[in-house]
Amino acid sequence: MKQVILKSGILLKFMFLVFSTSFYSQIKHPKASPFSEVHQQLGLSKISVQYSRPATKGRTIFGGLVPYGRIWRVGANESTKIIVDADMEVLGNPLPKGIYALYAFPEEDSWQIAFHTNTSHWGDGRKDYDPKEDLFRINVIPKQISYHQENLLIAFDSITHNSVNMELIWASTKVMFPFTVDTHAQMEQEIAKQILENPTAQTYYEAARYLQEQGKSYKQALEYLRTAIEKGGDTYYFHRVKSLVEAALGQYENAINSAQKSLALAQEQEKDEFVRMNQNNIKRWKKLL
Known part of the structure; x- marks a missing residue:
């Protein structure tokens, strides 16, 4: 009788383990906003950006999906990260070598871009986001482009040995700002x-x-x-x-x-x-x- 009870207990524990594992397991699936990483050489230095690329899918983006006056993670999923391997400047603001979270505060006529020192937040950080942890913010003017950019695109252009423009392009909007290095x-x-x-x-x-x-x-x-x-x-x-x-x-x-x-x-x-x-x-x- 003890042997039957013992076997029954082992069976129940095994079934519970299988059920628990199945319940908490996740199916690997493609992301709606796929991860991307872009690297740009700047003289002897390098800038890298890690971000996810949401699509418009026919939606109004700025002033709609991305509300005006609210923090935006410049992408989807995790916060967008920017890595610089040397000391640089962005519009006269010192950007020391390191890793930063990149956030935006879009408005219809002007955006603020924040280089944030706390890279541990998921997405935009919600209530945990603290402006005091910004390294600095810059003001940029959004421009309308003549074509449709379906997926958010972060790119670099106007490259010299000493400067490069970062471009954030999505839907019909583009903002850009320069990085400089000596x-x-x-x-x-x-x-x-x-x-x-x-x-x-x-x-x-x-x-x-x-x-x-x-x-x-x-x-x-x-x-x-x-x-x-x-x-x-x-x-x-x-x-x-x-x-x-x-x-x-x-x-x-x-x-x-x-x-x-x-x-x-x-x-x-x-x-x-x-x-x-x-x-x-x-x-x-x-x-x-």
């Missing part, structure tokens, strides 16, 4: 570090090419190029950048000589594009002698 200061540190450690001809060339492209420190760039040629020998690209730096310094005769060397080396290697660029520069600089 890439030149980072590059100065990187160049100094690489030249101090174990520089090669390519190290000096890349340092010079960066300075030439940015229109900075031409005399230093010329010294780097001379060292690159001394260490690495003649190449069409060493002499091409050297010609551009010399022209920027007003040394047109030297620039023509460097361009002629680059042209000859490019012809030997059948680098037609560089042949044409050097020919055009030589023609232009001869007029300036």
Whole structure:
């Protein structure tokens, strides 16, 4: 009899365990607002955004699904996160390296965008959201676009070494705001570090090419190029950048000589594009002698 009771108890416990597991289990299913992650390089730095992308589904979005005057998580599901791997600025506001929740407060004619330090809230945080935990807020003006954006889109555009615009686009509305970073200061540190450690001809060339492209420190760039040629020998690209730096310094005769060397080396290697660029520069600089 004890054996029967014992077996019955074990069976009941097993059935309860199965029932409990089935009751609390969830079916894996596709999300109505799928998760997305976007990364954007900004000079030597990077901005990443993690968000979910709700669809309009024929609904009025701003002033409807997203009411005016209320906090919005800039997406769906969890709060939207923005990660910056270096110190930046947003409209003059310092944005230290780190992770932030991104919130918006839409109005018909103006929005506030909040960079929030508390990333633990689900969604917009509801009553737990504390404005005192905002790192800062910025004001942006919404614009109407000429096309329909079905799913919320966060994108980056107008990219330079030092700045990029973040764009929030949904339905017929777009807002954007710039991120800036002092890439030149980072590059100065990187160049100094690489030249101090174990520089090669390519190290000096890349340092010079960066300075030439940015229109900075031409005399230093010329010294780097001379060292690159001394260490690495003649190449069409060493002499091409050297010609551009010399022209920027007003040394047109030297620039023509460097361009002629680059042209000859490019012809030997059948680098037609560089042949044409050097020919055009030589023609232009001869007029300036």
